[in-house]
Amino acid sequence: MTLLDKVWELHKVATLPNGQDQLFIALHLVHEVTSPQAFQMIEERGLPVLFPERTFATSDHIVPTDSKARPFSDPLAEEMMAALERNVKKHGIQAFFPGSGRQGIVHVIGPELGLTRPGITIACGDSHTSSHGAFGALGFGVGTTQIRDILATGTMALSKPKVRRIEITGVLPKGVYAKDIIMTIIARLGVNGGLGYAYEYAGSAIQALGMEERLTICNMSIEGGARVGYVEPDEKTIQYLRGRPFAPKNIDEVAPYWLSFRSDPHTPYDDVVRIEGNALEPMVSWGINPGQAIPVSGRIPSPMELPPAERDTAEKAYRHMKVSPGDPIEGKKIDVAFIGSCTNGRISDLREAAKIVKGQKKAPHVRAYVVPGSEQVDAQARKEGLHAIFQEAGFEWRSAGCSMCLAMNPDRLQGEEICASSSNRNFIGRQGSPKGRTLLMSPAMVAAAAIAGEVVDIRKWER
Amino acid sequence: MPQQDLKNSSAIEHIKGRGLPLPENDVDTDRIIPARYLKFITFEGLGAYAFYDERFDEQGKPKPHPFNDPKYSGATILLAGANFGCGSSREHAPQALYRFGIRAIIAPSFAEIFAGNATAIGMPTVMVSPLHWEALIALVTQNPQTEIHIDLKQKTLSTTSGWTCPVEMNEGYRKAFLEGSWDTTAVLLANFDLIRKKAMELPSLC
Incomplete structure (x- = not known):
């Protein structure tokens, strides 16, 4: 089994009548731009947020970066911000807003708060949710109607992707970064090369990367057409999460469970691509x-x-x-x-x-x-x-x-x-x-x- | 189990309409709906902004674009290129197209998040082979009045001129349209007890 198989099976609730799988979403991240209509949809149907304790919000897309004084100078941005504030309050969702010391881009704060962790499913109304795969999680970018589904049911309907293992061998030359790895992958396989696939990034050059660099790689999976990208967790993953505000306090007890989320040796893949890391350029x-x-x-x-x-x-x-x-x-x-x-x-x-x-x-x-x-x-x-x-x-x-x-x-x-x-x-x-x-x-x-x-x-x- | 609105969506088996050709590969969602039009807290009125920067210049004057072309006025089936809808997960993209009047999209392939979003709002994304796609584009360009008929049950496409070809579609999406279960909330909530059970089995976050 691949890591994807294991996380998928663990979170699978049922097979739906149309043949798709119903996956439980362990962590739902919400931001101000793609969520207001979703909250409106559940309210129109009289449905509550089923798992507020698994739902976290921040504001990142529309917030000004010069002054965050309220009201924002852009009235539409102000309205959007106010709508999220109302929604999180009404539904009992924990939020990290400007001035809290924890606000930020949703894919930056998930990991740094220790919410992102190995072996879980994560969804967010943003295509770069693939980022969280750096921790051995499955991160799905979703649209607003799917946000509605996750708010109301804690689950979503998905078709299981194929897995392409992408091995970056060797050692990166000086001046070559994670960004250059993922841009090389996309340039070679194409912006639609990953349609229908999850990308599993592996090999010595990936193992040598820090967690933040792995986030950069998984982040841009979607630019190659792959909705999901991930790296198998290792000691660096555990070390990164240690002491983070939401990470388990008994991290050494949890670590073996987290580290169990890896692809089995000799497991078959739908495709394998090897790229020579030593030959990469900026x-x-x-x-x-x-x-x-x-x-x-x-x-x-x-x-x-x-x-x-x-x-x-x-x-x-x-x-x-x-x-x-x-x-x-x-x-x-x-x-x-x-x-x-x-x-x-x-x-x-x-x-x-x-x-x-x-x-x-x-x-x-x-x-x-x-x-x-x-x-x-x-x-x-x-x-x-x-x-x-x-x-x-x-x-x-x-x-x-x-x-x-x-x-x-x-x-x-x-x-x-x-x-x-x-x-x-x-x-x-x-x-x-x-x-x-x-x-x-x-x-x-x-x-x-x-x-x-x-x-x-x-x-x-x-x- | 909470109150739910069960059959909110109706079955979609046939889509009929004229074609609107946009024969370009890798059309991204930033082009379909520029980010500055995402700052509304409803989807209403988004149709006016579909492909806005390609359809209008900085003064708001229309530019030549298939969506502005009177020949295709009233067309409801978009004929798009491969990997249509790549980029951002913004549902505003299919919403803008739907509210512009599009009811189905035909392309050689679709970006995954886009196809999921389109399905969720009842707009089928139908795939045809590149060769059939080229033939269809030529047909519609030569005669914009050509009526296209997509039969999701038979997985076929035919035109008033008698041209036909097979179509492909994610099987889950196709079944959801045929069953009328593409509005998924009720379908998912039907497994309420299983959801609760799964939540209990899995580690908590905090």
Whole structure:
């Protein structure tokens, strides 16, 4: 059996008449944008929240990152925030709102509060719920009607996916990060390569990663079409959870149970892919989906170099991004730098970026932002003096939220600006301007680009 | 067991309507509904914002787009490209399409979360082979008045011109449409005792 099989069987309530499985959801995370209609739906049917003790809320998508004073300047954001406050109060749901010291991006706070843990099912109305697989959990991104189902029944209807094991062998070269691993996987297997699959990430290069780096990898599973991605838990998983506010106090007693969630040796997989970790390079996206990415030393591909099904999208990408086949990506001028998001807004990301930024100044023409993933990340960064390093380099230090990853708050690109971004999506319009352009890369690469004013190869960085 | 609204959804066996071709692969949910239109606490009125940034310029003037094309006005079956609906889990995407007037989507493949969300609101996501898909796009482009008939029971698609092809669909979704159980809350709550039992068996969170 695979880890997926084990967690699935453990949480399976029944087989539904239509053949799908009814899965119990052990942890339901709720945020302000995708939940108000779901609460309304259960109220219209007179149904209670069945497991409020397994439901936790925060606000991340629409919260401003400059001032969180109420009311928010955007009346729609204020209304959305107020609706969540009403709903959690009415239904007895524990919430972590701004000022609590625990607010943050839902996929950052789940792990840091110790709610995320091995061997459980997690759902949230956000596609990046796949992140939580870093702990050997199964995280499902769901829509609002499914949130209704989980609120009302603690369960949801699902079809069991196939499992593709992706082994990253060897050792990562210097300057190559978790972000580069997942961007390489998506570039090779395609943005639809994971349809119908869960991705099991394994191999020596994955085992060597810390928990936060594993979160980065699992986070972007969905960008490759895989709704679920996971890593088998190990000692690092246990160590990370030790002492977290919601983690079991008797963690040493629980550890063997948690560690039992692994795929059996020699278990068959639906597919296996091996990638040589030693050969990986820093990656940069050049197009309008996360699969349109190349090593920083590479050149933008011509349509003929691409599979036929990807050529139309490539043509569209050349036009939107104003690039041509054969162009290098290194040296591409940027206007904005964004370090943050559920992909790369954790303390280890800020530490790596700060190493690059320390003692430097951002390029004069670049607007540069650091948005910590949570209030806890913010506090820890301040304790370590990281915020001062960024501020002295001319970066704006903001407060926790999703911010410019999807620009539902005032943080956004203007016009055709190009943004070096540590986030997860480079879709047209994603960062708030219909003509805006996004270059995805690791936080260290974003930091270096902010200073140089253009895309640089972090492996050659000497300052 | 709590009060519940049992048969809230009706069976969907046939979908008939004209086609609206949008022959592009990997159309993401940010394009279907830009994030700034997610800031409403209801889904009402979202139809006006479907593909907004592709349909309108910065001044709000319409741009050439299949959704603006009078030829396809009133069409209810979207003919989309592979991996349609990739990206964010926002149900606002299928909601916007449904409220625009779309009642079914045909594509070579769908992003999973999108297909689940579309099913949950009663909008079938039907797959055809790439070859049949190309033929269907050509048919509808040449004659936008072509009527398409999807038969979920027989798993076939036919047009008024007599062209037919097989269709595929997630079997669970297909059965849910045929049974009228695609509105899942009641179906899930029917197992109330099993849910409670499972909750007792599993470790608590706090």
